[in-house]
Amino acid sequence: MQAARDFSHYVRDLGSGVSHIDLAVEGVSCAGCMSKIERALSALPDVTLARVNLTDRRVALEWKQGAHDPTRFIDRLAELGYKAYPFEPVRAEALETEQASFLLRCLGVAAFGAMNVMMLSVPVWSGNVTDMIPEQRDFFHWLSALIALPAAAYSGQPFFRSAFRALRARSTNMDVPISIGIVLALAMSVVETIHHAEHAYFDAALMLITFLVAGRYLDQSMRRRTRAVAGNLAALRGETATKFVGVDEISEVPIAAVQAGDIVLLRPGERSAVDGSVIEGRSKIDQSLITGETLPVKAGPGTAVYAGTLNLSGALRVRVSAASEGTLLSEIGRLLDNAVQARTRYVQLADRAARLYAPVVHAAALLTMLGWVAFGASWHDAIVMAIAVLIITCPCALGLAIPAVQTVVSGAMFRNGVLLNSGDAIERLADVDRAVFDKTGTLTLPELDVANAASIPAKMFELAGRLALASHHPVASAVARAAKAKTPLAGVEEITGQGVHGFVDGLEVRLGRPSFCGADYLANDILCRDPEASVVAFRHGETCHVFAVRQRLRPDAARAVAALQQCGIGVEILSGDRKPAVRHAAQSLGIHEWRAGVTPADKIARIDELKRHGVKVMMVGDGMNDAPALAAAHVSMSPATATHLSQATADLVFLGDRLTPVVAAIGFSRKALRLMRQNLWLAAVYNLLAVPLAIAGLATPLVAAAAMSGSSLLVILNALRAHRGVRELS
Amino acid sequence: MEVLVFLVPLALVLGLLGLVGFLWSLRNGQYNDLEGAGWRAIADDDSVQDKPAP
Secondary structure: OOOEEOOHHHOEEEEOOEEEEEEEEOOOOOHHHHHHHHHHHHOOOOEEEEEEEOOOOEEEEEEEOOOOOHHHHHHHHHHHOOOEEEOOOOHHHHHHHHHHHHHHHHHHHHHHHHHHHHHHHHHHHHHHHOOOOHHHHHHHHHHHHHHHHHHHHHHOHHHHHHHHHHHHOOOOOOHHHHHHHHHHHHHHHHHHHHOOOOOOOHHHHHHHHHHHHHHHHHHHHHHHHHHHHHHHHHHHOOOEEEEEOOOOOEEEEEHHHOOOOOEEEEOOOOEOOOOEEEEEOOEEEEOHHHHOOOOOEEEOOOOEEOOOOEEOOOOEEEEEOOOOOOOHHHHHHHHHHHHHHHHOOOOOHHHHHHHHHHHHHHHHHHHHHHHHHHOOOOHHHHHHHHHHHHHHHOOHHHHHHHHHHHHHHHHHHHHOOEEEOOOOHHHHHHOOOEEEEOHHHHHEEEEEEEOOHHHOOHHHHHHHHHHHOOOOOHHHHHHHHHOOOOOOOOOOEEEOOOEEEEEEOOEEEEEEOHHHHOOHHHHHHHHHHOOOOEEEEEEEOOEEEEEEEEEEEOOOHHHHHHHHHHOOOEEEEEOOOOHHHHHHHHHHHOOOEEEOOOOHHHHHHHHHHHHHOOOOEEEEOOOHHHHHHHHHOOEEEEEOOOOHHHHHHOOEEEOOOOOHHHHHHHHHHHHHHHHHHHHHHHHHHHHHHHHHHHHOOOOOHHHHHHHHHHHHHHHHHHHHHHHHHHHHHO | OOOHHHHHHHHHHHHHHHHHHHHHHHHOOOOOOHHHHHHHHHOOOOOOOOOOOO
């Protein structure tokens, strides 16, 4: 049964007879790929737009309605060697894109205003010391007001809104002092202009907004990029289901189009994308992603199947159930909620700095005012002085200090195959002192591998690999992959539950169960030595070979573990798998602390126990059963192959077969934290120097402009140092 | 100094033109793919951009 693929769910109708689809594409990394893909797709008739987005690794396609089926594009891309999959932007991503463009608009308006007001301010500053007549100065000030007031009203929105929300909820945040500073600076400048005064602070107010919006935008763009790539990964894993649309008619549909009560087909070698129960068929299923148990379990009518389950031998019909009360998913969801709530108490570095900032600055301004009045200055002068203190201390540098470092470091991590899900993950990762690993799929590769490849003659191996291509069975796929087989043998027959056989040069070849190939003796021999392995036998004429297929540790796991221990980070394993399997992995990696057969709740309990002892835990895991533990840990990481739930929960996601990114990420984050602290100190030192000037009444607009832009530049340059330092590290 | 009456509005209009240009390009999605745009500029063939009308 060959299923028709149905992706119409993803096609958007743009009106006037044009259809649109977004595809996530794997492997697009350079300009060459970009033009290759665009040329190939544009060459198809009736395609009106084919545009690659190199940042997000996506292709936007538009074509005349009805002229093509989206699968045609995916097949064409596959011919070119790119794996593609329809992609639907999640709501959170769409919202973020919208917010980013709003911030960019604000940045544009603020920068325009700041530059033009500055153009008017420079003549005033120089005029004040030479020969400017008061009428001209007033004219320039009024013009400045004309530009600054609407520009600030528009581009200050991100701060005003958030400050208003905070005040209405009877709390404060960093945006409250910022908004107060901006509004006071503008109001005072207008009043001073009316009274023909020498100084107006329009330029300072706009410059402040410009720097702060730039900080916000940096912060945002970092998260947006990660989310885009993470969204692609989810799409590329091709979460589809084969749904029965008639009695015996099937169609491959995206998960989004499957509902409770539908019946789906789960073929051998397929991973289930839904929760449900088996209504027909018998098979063995591998639930290692959910329970951590690596040995296959028998499944028949009535057996519950969860998303992430791998079907091993026979085809199953599964009735989809809603993930509701009592299912494993809901149990995990409940644990997850609790764990997430427990973690939100973490206070970010920036927030801690902000908490100190507001009362100190406001107190300084108040004292300045009272002090000047006490020394006999007029109320007007005292208030001007106090507002000058507020303006010059407004947190330009503070607003950039952390986002600038985060952006530079997240870019460096990105190039090393680590995606950041949240900005504060960097801070939390930096003070980790214990790493807890899941075994299956985390320390080991997610796919099976042939363990005794060296003992099998190359020619036989190749032949077995070509034969294995005919089978869907995961153990056979492991043989095919290990043999790097490309060309399947012709005329191969599959005998369900036994194996596959065919003929090569008149000799029969068989691949499958040891009994099917008459190799029980050989297989038992291997199983005695390596009870963890699954075996698959191969017969070519009279010669027999048995492949031991097992989970293999990630190629650099031992090195990564050693590197972590060298950094002073303790390593332990928490796995749902059986004892011998975990012991073997732990011994070969030199990990002394390990626990086997633990449930999701046990994992949380262990992490809580460590937390109570003041240990900062990093959890690395990929299974659905790890998700709550990932949420409970101080910081968490998942491989890109992890289940959707784990990936969404983890703070960081690493790509590829290696564990080195985990170690590198810790190095990056430690460096980043150092730079963030430096930047906060730079901002503080700037204030220590600038505030006495303001209190003494020397903070003219010229001094304020120089000090504010100087400190911001310093902080940005310091953040760029992360770039260089990090490169040396990687 | 009378020249300022022309120069200042002129400067403002030019600045405003720049701002409008920026907002227009933002709306047209020109900042959606900065990486790709960089490469497009130095790509050899123009056929990708200018596909002849079918």
